[in-house]
Amino acid sequence: MNHEQLHRTLAASQYAELVWSLQQDALMQEYAVDQFQHGLSTAEIQRILAHAIAGIDNEQQWMQAVRLLRARLMFRWIWQDVNNQIAVMQLTRELSDFADACIVAAKAFAYPPLATKYGEPIGYGGEKQDLIVIAMGKLGAQELNLSSDIDLIFAFDEQGESNGRKCIDVQQFCILWGQKLIYLLDHITSEGFVFRVDMRLRPWGDGSALALSHVALEKYLSQHGREWERYAWIKARVVTGGADGEALLAMTRPFVFRKYVDYTAFEAMREMKAMIEREVQRRNIIDDIKLGAGGIREVEFIVQVFQLIYGGSKLELQDRQCLQSLHHLGEVELLEPDAVNDLADAYLFLRRVEHAIQALNDQQTQSLPQEPELQQRLLIHLGFEDWDQFIAILNQKRQRVIYQFDHLIKDKAYDSPNENLSLLEQKLDALLDQDARNLLHEFRYGHAIKKLTAKAIKRLKEFWPHLVEAILQSEQPQIALVRLMPLVESVMRRTVYLVMLIESKGALQRLVKMATVSPWICEELTQYPVLLDEFLSMDFELPQRQDLEDALRQQLLRIEIDQVEDLMRVLRLFKKSNVLAVAASDVLAESPLMKVSDALTDIAEVSVQATLRLAYQTVAKKYGYPLDAEGQRCHLQHLAFVVIGYGKVGGIELGYGSDLDLVFIHYFDEQADTDGLKPITGFEFAMKVAQKFLSFMTTQTLDGRVYEVDTRLRPSGEAGLLVTSFKAFEQYQLKSAWLWEHQALVRARSIAGTQELREKFEQLRCRILTMPRQEQDVRREVLNMRQKMKDHLGSSKEQKKHGIFHLKQDAGGIVDIEFMAQYVVLAWSGTNHDLAHYSDNVRILEDAARVGRLSSDDATALIRAYLCERAESHRLALANHSMQVRAADWLDTRQVVYTLWQRLIDPNANDALECE
Incomplete structure (x- = not known):
């Protein structure tokens, strides 16, 4: 055994001294095998644990064996850390692998007695139910420290009953299963404990059921999940539970990572940041290298803020591990390279200091020791000559974290409009007519605002200058204002939408532009404000078919078939x-x-x-x-x-x-x-x-x-x-x-x-x-049907007299082109079967030209007219206008259509459109 390394290990850690005094022979045997100079793979850790508990069916003996093994492994890890034989993140990974292995082993050991007493837990669908164990926090991210608690959540797939002589429901079975798992790992014996288990991150925290079904957990997250829980679930990972566990975890991802850039997270994260800052000041925890200013928590917070806000649209940011996600932030250019390097360097240093502190006495603490003896042990562990030198380096690292933390999600007050509100409103007022001014006055002094909460009024006051400035930049300020006011009134009680619009200046400008173009869009958003979530995060690319199918399938997947209202929604x-x-x-x-x-x-x-x-x-x-x-x-x-x-x-x-x-x-x-x-x-x-x-x-x-x-x-x-x-x-x-x-x-x-x-x-x-038909019969029937449609749906003689053209129904309009395409198929596909292949007008007309039934020029002219008229019909629909337009603006297009109509369908028609 390397006595110099042993002396350094024992000098750095009182806990290592204790373990050495109790298990010296076993440790010397283990050292003789591998000399503690290499890391342990996941498989090796599982094999070591399996060997330690092989053949043990007595609970007390099982607990003793696992605790003794844990102490020996802790000695090994402290040795390696003190002697610089293991990287920080390799150490955290091995600690996490050991925790995973212990959870799986404890779960397996706890099951047989329960199954003997109650039978197997069977869901209503007939499948055997498994206990799903979800790791949160540092274990979820596989970043466990030397003396860390493990944060767990227990779940199962579906309700049901056990099938034994004494049956209980699946939830109660899983609660008993989880309680035994906790006892096996957490209970303190003469050999100590394996891991302290914390279950407070489960829905509703202490006092709630220890295990929840998939549906219950999903319902909780969708209806009651809070911002800090989104923050916590970033690191969630299934330790054991198989496919059911992975399906459950997949269900939580949309709760954590919103589909698009999540502007709603800014306000919540800003509030959490302020809370952290207040806590540091109130508790004066400068010596806490996790919770103090510039500590581990601030590095993690910086990373997780970006994950919550951008993780839905940048999938690489959904990594659980802090350091990996930090590097991803640099790759997607959300953090400057220098910031990434400074934060990564500080994080690794702080995590090693954390391990050195916890190695002292195997305690879950991040506070620097005050006693000179313990300070000296810490210096030995970290390789520093004196305390002042160590503190100087520590403060230098923390100061870089403080700088990045201070510049994160700055208060939006610094980004308010350049001009003061009264000047902005004067400019707007000058552009409005009296009706618009009255509308604005009614809004300002109406009952709706008087009924708002103080918080809502505060948010509305913050939002208003941004809205006025965006409207002033519009090409049609009055139209934008008039169309947007109902929307503002509909969402001002839901202040999160105002926050979203404040946070995203680009989204507000897009909203104003949409309002000037389409009252229909404004009406949709006003009537269904929930659509704002999607609208404000859109990338304005047309949705793709596969994405649509995947999205709807995922949304419907976990709704029970009898939950009709939810399915309809x-x-x-x-x-x-x-x-x-x-x-x-x-x-x-x-x-x-x-x-x-x-x-x-x-x-x-x-x-x-x-x-x-x-x-x-x-x-x-x-x-x-x-x-x-x-x-x-x-x-x-x-x-x-x-x-x-x-x-x-x-x-x-x-x-x-x-x-x-x-x-x-x-x-x-x-x-x-x-x-x-x-x-x-x-x-x-x-x-x-x-x-x-x-x-x-x-x-x-x-x-x-x-x-x-x-x-x-x-x-x-x-x-x-x-x-x-x-x-x-x-x-x-x-x-x-x-x-x-x-x-x-x-x-x-x-x-x-x-x-x-x-x-x-x-x-x-x-x-x-493709049945054979006489062209004259087809022509006669098509012409008769077309005339009936004109009579019932087209413009009246009086409207035509005043220069009105119905874009769809009048002569030379969309329906004429559609009828010509249908005539092409019915009259000619008997001898040209390819004409019956497509159902859309454009490709039918293209095929008619390809087989020589229409000239290329005629087909191209019809297609061009058709697309032009349809494009206008789309624009009119967005503007909530009827299909009636000025005939003079469409004379040339109509004449092209009408000429071909005469040639194909009605040779006896009048030559001039005015005579229709």
């Missing part, structure tokens, strides 16, 4: 927030029209697909699963039901206010019963799925509707059944459908349901559309 807010994101991208990023329509259609399709699954699950849970027409059981993976989108959703041309034209088709055996306790026929099952789908989609709640749904395009229209079997749909389309119904089928597309049936529908659609 998720569906509605998903649709509204994503449509708002598209509108913002449309207005602010000037996204192309086709991309905007694609995104709006994707949102609708994802909503329809999710809603169909929910409706199917709901009905199947009550009645069981039906058989399909071929006798196969229709589980969720084979739901033998499709939703067909017609019109704009079918043509991938959805607008902001579009409803959904939908038709439901099933492939069930209509006479066979379902396999549930309350069986119904396949026909009844299909009807109930469609009805439940419409209920999920269209029921008016506080969050509005998902979509308005129109089902009148189903076979026989409103007189027909809500759901049609595939065979009946096929027979109707081939034998009974009118030509206008085939015309509608041009813009039909399967958008949800089982893939096999979707493919069957597409084949049938192509077969119907």
Whole structure:
């Protein structure tokens, strides 16, 4: 044994002296094997613990063996630290690995007696339940110190009962399991303890149940979780609990890391920072290298503030370990390289000092010793000659931390508008008419403000100058003010939104710009202020299909199928927030029209697909699963039901206010019963799925509707059944459908349901559309239908006389182009099957040119006119305007459309649009 290293170890630590006196022989044997000069891997630590407790089934002996092993390992770690044979973060990792191994071993040892007495814990779903152990704090981050407590939370996946002769519920079983685990590790015997266990970070803290179900924990975090708990859950890690534990932890991530930059965290973090500063002053804890000014806590706080604010949008910041996250902050340029280096250097130094302090007597303390003898031991451990030299270096490190901490999330008072409020308001007043001035006066002196709390009034006063300044920078200040005032009134009680707008000057400016362009967006935000969370954090890129699917699936995943209100709320807010994101991208990023329509259609399709699954699950849970027409059981993976989108959703041309034209088709055996306790026929099952789908989609709640749904395009229209079997749909389309119904089928597309049936529908659609037809018959029917639409929906003679043009319904408008595309398919796809492939107008017209049925110039002219008119219709929808515009502004575009209409559909039409 290296006696110089031994002497240094014993001189640095009273605790090491004690362990040496009690276990000298065992320590000398262990030293002879590896000389304490190398680190221990996770597997080696697990193997050492397993060897120490192998074959022990007596509780007292088990506890003794683990405690004696812990003492020997602590001696080893102190030896290595004193003699500079282990890096700081390697030491914290090994300590954490040992804690993990002890938790797993204690959990395993505690289980058999409970199972013998009560049986196995079984969830309502029939699965055996496991005790999920979540490590928080330093253990969660695998940064444990030499004498650290371990912060734990116990959970389980789902409620149920044990299956023994004396049964108890799963929660009580897991509570008893957790209590025994704590006792095995925490209880002080003559050999000491293994780890002190702290359970106070669980929901509601002391006094609450020791173990919670997944659903209960999720409900707590969503409804009661506070900012400091977000801070704590950053480091959460599953020690044991398998897939259930990982699923539970994944559920907490959106609570901790908001999807986008979290401006709401600024205020909470600023308050926590002020609390830390007050605590340091009040307690005068200058000698505490963790809690004192410039201490470990301040380094961790700096890192975690950035994690909470930016972690949702910068995934690399979700690392649990402080040092790793600190380097990531430099990589994403949230901290300057010098700041990262200073903080990392100070953190490593402070953590080593912490270990030296705790090595003195195996105590959980971070305070510098006052006794000369203990100070001398600390100097030996850290390699300093005298106390003054050590303090000078320590203060130098801490001062660098203090500098960074002081400059973190500065008070926004320093970033207030440059001009004083009265001058800003004078400028604004000069730009307003009398009605706008009256609106402002009513707001300032109205009852709404008088009812606000003192805190809300304070926040409103802080917010107001920022709003006025942003409005003054707008191109249309009066319009911006008038449209934004209802929104301000709707959110001023929810002061967090005002904080978000103060913190993000760019977001406020974007909001003002959106207000000038779109009253519709302002109205949506006013009616549903929760959408502001998404709006203020948007990156203004169009949402991608896969992201939409993943997001909605995750939101619905942990909601029970019978929690209808919660499911409806998720569906509605998903649709509204994503449509708002598209509108913002449309207005602010000037996204192309086709991309905007694609995104709006994707949102609708994802909503329809999710809603169909929910409706199917709901009905199947009550009645069981039906058989399909071929006798196969229709589980969720084979739901033998499709939703067909017609019109704009079918043509991938959805607008902001579009409803959904939908038709439901099933492939069930209509006479066979379902396999549930309350069986119904396949026909009844299909009807109930469609009805439940419409209920999920269209029921008016506080969050509005998902979509308005129109089902009148189903076979026989409103007189027909809500759901049609595939065979009946096929027979109707081939034998009974009118030509206008085939015309509608041009813009039909399967958008949800089982893939096999979707493919069957597409084949049938192509077969119907490519049936041979006489061109003159198609022309006559299309012309008759178009005239009926003009008569009922187009501009009146009086409106036309005054120069009004209905962008959609009048001659030369959008519907003319749509009808020409449909004519192309119905009249010519019998000899050119490719024309029936697409359901959107643009690609139909492109294909017509490709097969030579339209000239390239004509197709290009029609497509250009179509996109131009549709772009204007989008703009009008955002502005809450009707489709009626000045005819003089559209004469050239209309003439292009009308000329081609005459050539294709109506050669006898008048030459001039004025004669329509």
